Amino acid sequence: MQLTLWTYEGPPHVGAMRIATAMTDLHYVLHAPQGDTYADLLFTMIERLPKRPPVTYTTFQARDLGGDTAQLFKNAAKESFERFKPQAMIVGASCTAELIQDDPGGLSKALNLPIPVIPLELPSYQKKENWGASETFYQIVRHLTVQDTKIAAATHISQRQEKLAAGKKPSCNILGPTALGFRHRDDIKEVSKMLTMLGIEINVVAPQSASPSDITRIPQADFNVVLYPEIAQTTASWLSRMYGQPFTKVVPIGVNASIDFMKEVAQLAGISEEKVLKEIKSNSSWYARSVDSTYLTGKRVFIFGDATHVIAAARISRDEMGFQVVGMGTYSREFAKDVREAAKSYGLEAIITDDYLEVEEKVAELSPELVLGTQMERHIAKRLGVPCAVISAPVHVQDFPARYAPQMGFEGANVIFDTWIHPLMMGLEEHLIMMFREDFEFNSNVPASHLGHVGAASASSHQVTEAAPYFELEVPVVDQEQPDKKEEFDTQQQSTTQQSSVDQAVWSADALKELGKIPFFVRGKARRNTEKYAIEHGMQQITLETLYDAKAYYSR
Numbered sequence: 094m095q096l097t098l099w100t101y102e103g104p105p106h107v108g109a110m111r112i113a114t115a116m117t118d119l120h121y122v123l124h125a126p127q128g129d130t131y132a133d134l135l136f137t138m139i140e141r142l143p144k145r146p147p148v149t150y151t152t153f154q155a156r157d158l159g160g161d162t163a164q165l166f167k168n169a170a171k172e173s174f175e176r177f178k179p180q181a182m183i184v185g186a187s188c189t190a191e192l193i194q195d196d197p198g199g200l201s202k203a204l205n206l207p208i209p210v211i212p213l214e215l216p217s218y219q220k221k222e223n224w225g226a227s228e229t230f231y232q233i234v235r236h237l238t239v240q241d242t243k244i245a246a247a248t249h250i251s252q253r254q255e256k257l258a259a260g261k262k263p264s265c266n267i268l269g270p271t272a273l274g275f276r277h278r279d280d281i282k283e284v285s286k287m288l289t290m291l292g293i294e295i296n297v298v299a300p301q302s303a304s305p306s307d308i309t310r311i312p313q314a315d316f317n318v319v320l321y322p323e324i325a326q327t328t329a330s331w332l333s334r335m336y337g338q339p340f341t342k343v344v345p346i347g348v349n350a351s352i353d354f355m356k357e358v359a360q361l362a363g364i365s366e367e368k369v370l371k372e373i374k375s376n377s378s379w380y381a382r383s384v385d386s387t388y389l390t391g392k393r394v395f396i397f398g399d400a401t402h403v404i405a406a407a408r409i410s411r412d413e414m415g416f417q418v419v420g421m422g423t424y425s426r427e428f429a430k431d432v433r434e435a436a437k438s439y440g441l442e443a444i445i446t447d448d449y450l451e452v453e454e455k456v457a458e459l460s461p462e463l464v465l466g467t468q469m470e471r472h473i474a475k476r477l478g479v480p481c482a483v484i485s486a487p488v489h490v491q492d493f494p495a496r497y498a499p500q501m502g503f504e505g506a507n508v509i510f511d512t513w514i515h516p517l518m519m520g521l522e523e524h525l526i527m528m529f530r531e532d533f534e535f536n537s538n539v540p541a542s543h544l545g546h547v548g549a550a551s552a553s554s555h556q557v558t559e560a561a562p563y564f565e566l567e568v569p570v571v572d573q574e575q576p577d578k579k580e581e582f583d584t585q586q587q588s589t590t591q592q593s594s595v596d597q598a599v600w601s602a603d604a605l606k607e608l609g610k611i612p613f614f615v616r617g618k619a620r621r622n623t624e625k626y627a628i629e630h631g632m633q634q635i636t637l638e639t640l641y642d643a644k645a646y647y648s649r
């Protein structure tokens with residue numbers, strides 16, 4: 094058992110639903126208890142799709158358990174085939190149905206339906222949503238492509254070269270975009286644009302918008318573009334073994350990665366990218382170099398999310414924004430190795446966890462100036478008073494925006510630049526607050542004024558300003574003027590003299606006042622360093638002197 098309040102991913106059958114909902118003319122029959130239809134809302138409310146997911150649930154109840162639940166499943170499968178007339182069906186069980194061990198695969202085989210029926214084995218107690226999506230996509234492609242055409246990679250290459258020499262355009266599939274994917278809708282457009290600019294034809298985009306008959310055409314392409322390794326890497330590896338199709342490894346998030354992606358794609362297609370790349374102008378590259386962005390240099394950033402977006406965000410942070418990556422990690426256990434390797438190149442050890450409390454602890458410990466994460470990190474950052482931008486699923490409804498908002502390609506890089514910079518205080522305000530700390534309206538206890546209503550609310554009510562969660566100091570303080578507290582402090586001190594080490598140091602009022610003069614965005618870090626210094630040196634009280642000693646100690 095694991096006590097869980099928030100979970101980064103849903104159960105694997107939600108992953109399967111993401112594939113089914115992305116596709117057309119495919120139906121999913123899910124053996125599941127009454128109530129599991131809640132998952133429909135992810136698609137109709139969060140993604141705001143104008144249709145119900147193509148899923149039929151058996152919705153068995155407690156009283157059905159004494160009867161024939163297998164028959165219930167057979168009826169549901171038969172009826173959904175008759176009603177929806179899909180080209181193919183996937184069948185499987187949710188967590189509870191897994192326990193009653195009816196066999197959806199075997200039961201549908203017995204029905205002898207005149208379409209391909211693909212059984213899914215999704216271990217709900219070991220695996221999660223992205224794995225479920227990846228496995229479902231793989232099983233669909235595996236079952237629907239014609240396997241007797243298996244060819245070796247060398248044959249595939251020579252066939253491609255012949256086609257190219259005969260003047261036929263190179264072609265590729267785009268693999269990975271699903272329903273409920275973070276910006277998948279717009280990433281497809283952006284990546285398609287890049288491929289078209291290079292003169293590459295797009296054979297099939299899948300699973301998004303693909304029908305089972307489209308899936309059968311996948312082997313006809315020269316190579317595969319993998320947009321989201323969490324979803325499509327297993328399938329792409331299998332396609333490469335089966336049909337000799339190579340696949341891309343670079344995910345085009347960020348300007349540098351988009352350039353690398355175009356080079357990689359051009360190489361796989363056997364064409365040149367130079368002319369196309371010369372024509373590309375990137376706003377975000379110039380914006381990041383423009384003098385207004387100088388104040389971004391060295392900003393300490395913490396990054397968390399799925400592996401693909403975290404690895405990409407770290408690269409952009411360091412190489413395109415000039416930030417300092419102080420922490421990174423992922424909840425994607427299947428891609429932990431990749432994130433660990435990426436983290437090493439920033440001199441960091443990656444955090445691999447799906448426990449948001451562990452992430453929160455790390456953010457508090459590192460005191461970053463910006464958090465890039467999921468919806469969970471948005472809550473964590475809010476509590477800790479740190480600016481935050483969302484870079485990865487899981488996300489709320491506002492991250493399925495009406496406007497065009499890709500993350501991939503050159504337009505994606507523009508979107509990213511604006512999104513990440515937005516929560517940060519602008520340069521001039523940051524500078525002025527450091528000079529004039531006492532201002533009633535613009536001070537370090539209120540958020541950046543360009544964030545509008547929050548700042549205004551804080552400024553218009555003194556009480557709100559004091560209670561605002563932003564940049565608060567929550568440290569125990571000894572007030573020398575109050576003998577009672579002083580006494581308490583002394584008693585505490587006496588009791589701790591028995592211990593060999595001190596585990597909490599208390600701030601004196603003047604030291605705390607001095608701490609308040611440190612610019613808010615590095616104050617948390619200064620506070621933690623000073624406390625650490627005091628504890629390590631056996632001090633129970635932090636005085637002005639301790640503060641300066643700690644500063645000198647850490648700046649050595």
Ligand code: SF4
Binds near residue numbers: 126188189190
């Ligand atoms: S079957 Fe799984 S997804 Fe459905 S309610 Fe039970 S635990 Fe949740």
